[in-house]
Amino acid sequence: MHxxxxxxxxxxDYLGPxxxxxxxxxxxxxxxxxxxxxxxxxxxxxxEWVRVSLGLLTEDKKVVDECVQRLQQAARE
Amino acid sequence: xxxxxxxxxxxxxAALPFPVVPLATAFCAWFAYVxxxxxxxxxxxxxxxxxxxxxxxxxxxxxxAPILLIWALAAWGAGSLAAYAQRIRRTDDGEGLxxxxxxxxxxxxxxxxxxxxxxxRSYLAxxxxxxxxxxxxxxxxxxxxPLAGLTLILIGARRLLSALRRKGAWNPAILFPVLVGxxxxxxVYLALIMTNENRQTPAGPGLxxxxxxxxxxxxxxxxxxxxxxxxxxxxxxxxxxxxxxHATGVIYRQSLRLLVIGLNVVVFLGVFGHVLGAFxxxxxxxxxxxxxxxxxxxxxxxxxxxxxxxxLGARKLSRIEIVV
Numbered sequence: 011m012h013x014x015x016x017x018x019x020x021x022x023d024y025l026g027p028x029x030x031x032x033x034x035x036x037x038x039x040x041x042x043x044x045x046x047x048x049x050x051x052x053x054x055x056x057x058e059w060v061r062v063s064l065g066l067l068t069e070d071k072k073v074v075d076e077c078v079q080r081l082q083q084a085a086r087e
Numbered sequence: 088x089x090x091x092x093x094x095x096x097x098x099x100x101a102a103l104p105f106p107v108v109p110l111a112t113a114f115c116a117w118f119a120y121v122x123x124x125x126x127x128x129x130x131x132x133x134x135x136x137x138x139x140x141x142x143x144x145x146x147x148x149x150x151x152a153p154i155l156l157i158w159a160l161a162a163w164g165a166g167s168l169a170a171y172a173q174r175i176r177r178t179d180d181g182e183g184l185x186x187x188x189x190x191x192x193x194x195x196x197x198x199x200x201x202x203x204x205x206x207x208r209s210y211l212a213x214x215x216x217x218x219x220x221x222x223x224x225x226x227x228x229x230x231x232x233p234l235a236g237l238t239l240i241l242i243g244a245r246r247l248l249s250a251l252r253r254k255g256a257w258n259p260a261i262l263f264p265v266l267v268g269x270x271x272x273x274x275v276y277l278a279l280i281m282t283n284e285n286r287q288t289p290a291g292p293g294l295x296x297x298x299x300x301x302x303x304x305x306x307x308x309x310x311x312x313x314x315x316x317x318x319x320x321x322x323x324x325x326x327x328x329x330x331x332x333h334a335t336g337v338i339y340r341q342s343l344r345l346l347v348i349g350l351n352v353v354v355f356l357g358v359f360g361h362v363l364g365a366f367x368x369x370x371x372x373x374x375x376x377x378x379x380x381x382x383x384x385x386x387x388x389x390x391x392x393x394x395x396x397x398x399l400g401a402r403k404l405s406r407i408e409i410v411v
Contacts, residue, residue, distance in 0.1 A: 026336025026343075027180045027250070028407045039411045063410045066100055068338050 013053070013085070014045040020080045024064065024073060036060060053085035100410045103402055106166020109192075113162035116199045117155045123206030124151055130212045132294045136376050146380070153387040154202065157394065161195040164349065164397035171405045179250035186243025187327075187350070190236040191397070194353065197232020204228055208295060218289065219299040226298060229364070230312045233357050237320040240350065244326035248333075256333040257326065265321045273314045276362050280310060283367035290369045297367050313361045320354040327351065339407065346400030352393030356386065 014033065021029040037045050040059045041052055048056065057078045064074045124147050129140055138146065169188040175181035208221040248257055280286060286297045286305065298305045331347045334340055363371075363382070371379050 022335050024336055024338050025407055026334050026339030027178065028175075028339055028404075029336065031175070031178070031408060032410070035411055059411075064338070066410050067407060068341070070337075073337055 016084050024077050050085050057081045109162035109166035113158040120206045121151050123210045127209040157391045160394035164394040165191045165195045167398045167401035171401045174408050183243045183247030187240050190239030193236035201228040218295045222295045222299050234316040241323035244323045247330045261325050269318050279365035285367050317358045324351040324354045342403035345396045349393050349396030
């Protein structure tokens with residue numbers, strides 16, 4: 011599975027149907043790339059921005075940390 | 088290109104647009120209602136309740152002030168949900184939410200128009216020929232706007248549930264308690280309508296009859312559509328709860344929950360409002376004006392809470408769509 015699809019599948023557990031739109035926006039706005047252009051090298055930057063943005067949506071730090079860890083784990087595999 | 092850590096940057100959420108047009112419309116409608124209310128004559132019927140020229144102003148103020156709050160919250164809620172639905176209109180959940188937002192606008196419009204028609208009726212309280220047509224118009228607004236609005240909400244809720252593409256998300260067994268509940272309330276409602284002595288003729292000068300229609304027409308044009316409205320509304324409510332329960336996304340569901348609870352509060356209040364109206368003026372005022380005013384204030388408060396929850400839920404969902 012492409013990295014973007016994998017990331018969306020993970021973020022879906024947190025943002026539901028908004029996950030794909032959220033990840034597309036993060037990638038295009040912060041990495042200046044198209045979603046299907048991201049590589050494993052982009053994951054660190056991307057997860058940092060995901061952490062920041064999710065932090066604006068929930069005060070539950072555990073949820074944010076869990077999501078970021080899962081994204082990092084997926085990139086390592 | 089640097090990371091959030093390197094730049095120490097924080098993400099941002101653009102300011103959400105304020106629903107100016109719905110709020111301005113609500114304020115204009117409220118202003119018209121205030122004029123109608125304060126220019127209405129103090130009828131003999133009001134005097135018989137111990138209401139004098141002196142205390143009528145404070146009673147009127149105590150009703151029009153919360154109505155401004157409710158209309159503003161309702162316009163804010165409907166406007167926020169419409170803006171959210173518009174933002175995600177080309178997605179699976181966007182289509183369903185657009186139907187719900189449209190239905191909510193119909194509900195809110197009906198609420199305002201019904202109150203304004205009631206205001207016109209009070210303003211023309213000393214014109215006996217006006218009472219019947221305005222009462223019939225008022226009842227039609229109170230029935231058919233909610234029926235249309237809730238039908239749109241039901242269609243939207245069905246689309247949302249279909250968008251989940253998850254088998255078993257909707258359990259038809261839930262229909263049984265809903266229909267039993269509607270059947271029970273419908274029986275009570277029919278009994279209240281048929282035992283209302285003032286359903287065709289007013290209780291006194293300055294008062295209006297409840298329906299001004301023969302019984303068979305009351306059943307056809309008021310009772311049956313009202314029961315259909317409750318059925319559609321409660322069905323929509325259960326579908327929305329099913330969607331909220333089965334949707335993925337911890338953060339998404341937290342925001343969605345506020346919206347779904349708010350919509351259900353509005354639906355339940357609609358049912359309660361119909362049943363309360365069926366008591367008729369004489370029975371409602373049997374215990375005096377104070378208990379009736381207390382019930383009205385409680386209903387207004389709960390209605391305000393319902394619309395506030397819708398607005399907060401819609402705005403929280405919108406934040407997910409704009410955060411970067």
